Structure formats: C-alpha cells, structure tokens
Amino acid sequence: MHVPDGFLDAPTSLVTATVAAAGIGVALKGARRELDDRTAPLAGLVATFVFATQMLNFPVAGGTSGHLMGGALAAVLVGPYAGLLCLTVVLVVQSLLFADGGITALGTNVVLMGLLTVVGGYAVFRAAQLALPKRLSMVAPAAALGAIASVVLSAAAFVLLYAVGGVVPIPFDTLLTAMLGVHVFIGVGEAVITFLVVSSVVAVRPDLVHGARRVLAVRELETRLVSS
C-alpha cells in the first residue's frame, strides 16, 4: 500500500523528500554512466514493465491475491541505478496520474518503495552472490534473498519513520512486530515471484540480466574442430 497524504507529519515528509531527491540525483548520474543515451528509452520501457507487473495478480488462496513490488527485481534485472529511476518514475506516475499515494508522501514512498528496496535488495543480492558459487544458476536464488530482504527492510524503515513522524501514539514494539510479522510473509511471496521471473529471464536471455554479468563474463567462445 502506498503511504497517503496525512499519514506522516509535514517535517518528516520534507526530510524524506530531500533524501529521495539526493538518491535520484546519484541514480541519474550512475545510469548516465552505465547506459549513456540509452537511459531514457530503456529505463522508460523497464518502468512500464514494473508498472505492468504490479498489475499481475498472483493468487494466494480463497480469492485473495498479491502482486509484486518489484524493487529488488528491477535492481537485479537492470542494475541499481536504472532500477531506482524506474521505481521512482512508476511512483510519480501513480501519484500524479492515478492518485495512488499522496503527493506530499511522494518522497516517503520513493524512499520506502524505491530507494530502500532497490539499494537494500541489490546489496543483499550482491552479498549473496559473493557467498554462493559463481554460477549462472545461482543468480535467481540470490535475487530471491535480495527480494525478501528488501520487503522486510522497507517495512522496518516504515515503522522507524512512523516512530519519528507518525501522527498517532502506537507503541513502537507493537507496530514493529505486527509490521515485520506481516511483511515476512509478503517478503516470502516477493522472493518466490522474483525467483521465478529472474530464472525465466536467465534461462532465455542471460545477457539482459544486469546481475548475471559477472558470472557470464567467464564463459568463453569455444571453437571445436571436428576431426575428419
């Protein structure tokens, strides 16, 4: 769920907006370095993909269903810089064109659902990649670990923000346990879906997966002679 207007007080919203703006600035520079003039069309289309997958419903049980948040997925597929830009643009468009997520909470939403899921998810993904064997088949499991970490991190950060700028006195530990409890489940769903999506892309076009570059680089072209 997107944070609406009036959920956090105005000073907290302004601080998160500043943090979000700084993060976006770094991501713009990084994406420019990585993608050059391909940034706009590629990040634009990947943002559209993230938006569309958020509409893809994964049935859970008894008619309920969940959907992907996509921060860690985008970070693994296109890298953290372009990933953050995609998530940011998705959140801005949702706020301005679909009235989903408050305009004053836009900075908060970008920090919670963009910055933290992308950066946190990617950091855990890279750490997992270093720990796991360096094989192509390990990219998807590492991405799944990044996905669950990104959701839990985002929920924990939400509780912290609420403790600072929330408008209602809710005992901190009650909220923390409730939010983390729920979000571990959501995170497991996110991890499974991220695993499935990343492994299906790795199976078909591993060269497109940003997070698979390091393991792909060791493959060499072999020229085998057929003995006559």
Next chain:
Amino acid sequence: MGAPHGHRLHFQGHSPVHQAPAHLKIAFLVSFMLVVVATPVPWLAAFAAYAAVLAVLVALSGVPALYLARRLVIETPVLAFAVLLPFIATGPTVDLLGLSLSRPGLVAGGGLVVKATLGVLASLLLAATTEPRDLLAGLERLRVPSQLVQIMGFMVRYLDVVSDELRRMKTARESRGFTARDPRHWPVIGRSAGALFIRSFERGERVHLAMISRGYDGTVRR
C-alpha cells in the same frame, strides 16, 4: 505513438481548470497538500475551508462529482487502516457502543481520513484535467531533471502498449485452458512476467535505435 487520447483518468473539457498551465496546477497541488497535512486535526474550520476550495475548483472544472467520487475507491486501504487506529493506539480511552477506543487514535484516524480524502480528490482533479503531455511539460518547467521527465514520457507513452501486451499474454494463457487459482500456478505467471521483461527491454532497444537513426543524442529538442 503520442496519440491524442488521454489516459484513463482524464476527463475531456475546456474549463479554466483544464486550460490552466500544468506547472501552476502541480505547484498548487503540492503547496495546497503541504498546508493540509501541516494543519492540526482539531482545526475543523480550516478543513471545511480546504474542502470548499476543492469544491469550487471541481465545480469550475466541470468534471462530474460522481466521476471523481467513483474513483475514490483507490483510498479503501487507507480507510481500513484509519478504522484500525482507535483500536491499536494508546492513550486515554472512551467507551463507544461498548468498545473501549483510544481517544488520540480516534482523532488521528479521523484526521487521516479527512487529509487522505482531500489529497486523493485534489490529485484526481489534477489527473482528470491535465493531459499527460502537459503534465510532463509542467514537470520540466518546475526544474525536474530532464532525464527523469524523458523516462516518464516513455513510460506514459508505452503504458498502453505494454499493458496490451500483458493482456494478450493473459488471453493466450486462458485460451490454452489456464486459470490461476493458487500458488501452484505461480511459475506460469512468473514466466509471463519474464517474457514481458524481455519484450519490454527489446522494445526499448529498438526504440533507442530508431531514435538514433533520427539524430537523437540524449537531449530532447523542441
């Protein structure tokens, strides 16, 4: 591409609100909502004034109230949370219909509903009266980095193309007898999402090549 039809929330019209420059509308929305959020909950008169301002703008825009009211459903999760607040918040309690509710929770829940509703209504009005193209130009005039506005432009432009692609995949799955019922069916949907990523990425590459062949160098010319 760049078809003249608006997005889903757009309501065609020629009112003063429709014709006002987009950057002014965005700046007004942001400052209006900052003031609303900063207003303490007990100042009921102030909230009545905010609602009156919005009501005047809606009347001026000619967008039917029912059109906006129906789209308020997007707020449902917020309402659910606001209803929970009096039960989980601490502080002095009041007895209401045999339930003991937290007083600050009630106040904050009410405040959240009022502020979030004002926010959703104001954003809906902006979306209903502004074409995506004008919105992007407005953001650019407000000094949002041009690169970010370009990405947003591509997203807005290809939103329907990619959603249609997703819908065609759904049709294809269902015409082969597939219905997603429980998590056992996730691998199929996951592969669809993977295929959608590859198609979107490759479309991005094709668009980039098409732009280069027309002289694109990373900046937008007008």
